[in-house]
Amino acid sequence: MIQWLGVATLWQRELLRFYRDRARVIGAFVPPVVFWLLIGSGIGRSLRVPGTLTGMSYLQYFFPGTILLVALFTAIFSTISIIEDRREGFLQSVLVSPISRLSLVLGKILGSATLAFLQGAAFLVLAPAVHIHPGLAGFINALILLGIASLGLSALGFLIAWMLDSTQGFHSIMNLFLIPMWLLSGALFPAGGAASWLRFVMKFNPLYYAMNILQANLTASWMNPRAHWLAPGIDFLAICAFTLVLIMAAAWAAEKNS
Amino acid sequence: MMTQPIIGIHNVSFRYPKSPTPALANVSLMVNQGEIFGILGPNGSGKSTLLGLLSTSLAPKEGAITIAGFDLVKDTAAIRILIGVVFQHPALDKKLTIEENLKAQGYLYRLQGRKLQERIEHVLDVTGLSLRRRSLVEKLSGGLMRRAEIAKGLIHHPKILILDEPSTGLDPGARLDLWRHLNELAQTLQTTVVATTHLMDEAEKCSRLALINEGTLIALGTPQELKGQIGGDVITLASADPQGLKKFIAEKFSDNAQIVDQTVRLERAQGHLIIPQIISSYPGTISSATLSKPTLEDVFIHRTGHRFWNQT
CATH class of the missing domain: 3.30.70 (Alpha-Beta Plaits)
Structure with missing residues (x-):
């Protein structure tokens, strides 16, 4: 069912393309970093949510959220190409080749996730520059989380791109769904200080759980970011489940409608 | 010259979702091994739909198609190994070189190592692209890009090469070259070639033709036979x-x-x-x-x- 040679081929192609298309490297990495610098420095220490942000600058608080935003942007930009690739590009020939749909899905998602992971990790190593010192274990945990989240976001991007037939459609989904999903992950503000209805909504957002883990590992020493109704294990389970379900959904969609 | 049919199309109809009229209505025809079979029709006549079916991009809803004895719906995987497809829109990865494209295509068809390298040399040779192998596809002219597409479609030595409007975007010289290449292929590799076209002069070069209009087959035969009917x-x-x-x-x-x-x-x-x-x-x-x-x-x-x- 899975032809690994085909998976590896598609994975490698994704990396090669990305490497040769500098605009994409910059496009996915620089905007989140600029947001982080501007919003982080702009807000500085002027906002205080009692009991949540004590002792850290907003630049620091916003840091884990930016890692996730870099991964989100990268994953989206590399999966969005599916929309045109299917009708007027490389994917046409993959679809009539003997490789299974599952292999196609895995190759594409793994390629996109690798890029998201690498770009996210490239930002993560800047942590000490803003005096975030998570220690070795914290770094490793953050990387593991980043890997799993990158897979999930790539699968989500694949699923959306597969179901759409125009890139314009993708942009509306991005603004209506993906960016709010990131906003409500705790990237910009901690759930603890949010209105109770919003906190309730955030509980259904898989990125919220990813953010919990990132913050716990990177910035938790200053704060107590966890809402008390969540046990630590739940965060990990939630983001793993999200990733797994989306990969299966992407495979199902590709098999069903091709 | 008459050999057994390699493609059989039996009473095939096809309708796109939401479309009031069928794209194909009750089409039946046979394609023989080793021939260059042309599907001639105006834009919107259904010829690309027919090619979409043959290339396994679309599944027939009515009727049956057999390729080399395999049923298109039941044995899709077996058929996909036998066919090479050249699409109307480029299917090369423009950010990769010709050789990288060919290599990727070979892997998709489970070719590896020395065998794949031999095939790459061979298709580069057949299409006259050996000297351009390391060129990025986006840097190629339209004619060379088409040839690279064909090289890609040939990498696994398909029994049947399916081409949708192969001369789209080619100047007359490159178009002549292309048909010369297709003829050579049909002869040297015994490849059956099925191509759609809306150009009369191209259709003249086919060994047999199907004329399609508004989804129905209106004539079938060699160009000479068809013209002789008048x-x-x-x-x-x-x-x-x-x-x-x-x-x-x-x-x-x-x-x-x-x-x-x-x-x-x-x-x-x-x-x-x-x-x-x-x-x-x-x-x-x-x-x-x-x-x-x-x-x-x-x-x-x-x-x-x-x-x-x-x-x-």
Whole structure:
């Protein structure tokens, strides 16, 4: 069912393309970093949510959220190409080749996730520059989380791109769904200080759980970011489940409608 | 020359979701091994749909298609190994070199190592691209890009090469080259070639042709056979009053006169003899008279009553 040679081929192609298309490297990495610098420095220490942000600058608080935003942007930009690739590009020939749909899905998602992971990790190593010192274990945990989240976001991007037939459609989904999903992950503000209805909504957002883990590992020493109704294990389970379900959904969609 | 059919299309109909009219209606035809089979039709006639079915991009909803004895719906995987597909829109990765594209394609067809390298050398050689192997596809001219597409479609030595409008975007010289290559392939590799086209001169180069209009098969045969179905010559008469002229010819000469694009058109053996008779017995209204040997477009008009480019 899975032809690994085909998976590896598609994975490698994704990396090669990305490497040769500098605009994409910059496009996915620089905007989140600029947001982080501007919003982080702009807000500085002027906002205080009692009991949540004590002792850290907003630049620091916003840091884990930016890692996730870099991964989100990268994953989206590399999966969005599916929309045109299917009708007027490389994917046409993959679809009539003997490789299974599952292999196609895995190759594409793994390629996109690798890029998201690498770009996210490239930002993560800047942590000490803003005096975030998570220690070795914290770094490793953050990387593991980043890997799993990158897979999930790539699968989500694949699923959306597969179901759409125009890139314009993708942009509306991005603004209506993906960016709010990131906003409500705790990237910009901690759930603890949010209105109770919003906190309730955030509980259904898989990125919220990813953010919990990132913050716990990177910035938790200053704060107590966890809402008390969540046990630590739940965060990990939630983001793993999200990733797994989306990969299966992407495979199902590709098999069903091709 | 006559060998067994390698593709069998049996009563195939196809309708796209939300479309009121079928894209294909009850099409049946056979393609023999080693021939260059052309599917000729105007834009929107259903020829790309037919190719979509043959290339396994679409699944037939009615009727059956067999390729090399395999059923298209049940044995899709087996068929995909046997066919090579060259799409109308480029399917090369532009950010990769020709050789990288070929390598990726080979991997998708489970070719590896020395065997793959041999195949790459071979298809580069067949398509005359050996010297450009390390060029990025985005840097290639339209003609070279087409050839690279064909090289890609050939990497696994398919029994059948399927091409959708292969000469799209090619200048006349590159178009001639392309057809020369296709002929060589059919001969040297015994590849069966199935190509759609809307160009008459390309269709002339096929060993057999299917003419398609509005989703139905309207004629099938070698270009010679098809043109031979027209009785002799084609006469076209321009007149200020085509209706009157047509009526007059129908009464006097009892012929198969048709009005096509405001001209009167009839088919007739020994056409040169009848032109003076018509002009002298219906004087003063005919502004020009043309006599020609039948072309494939005449076959099309003969079958449909309208020009090939009717829609524009």
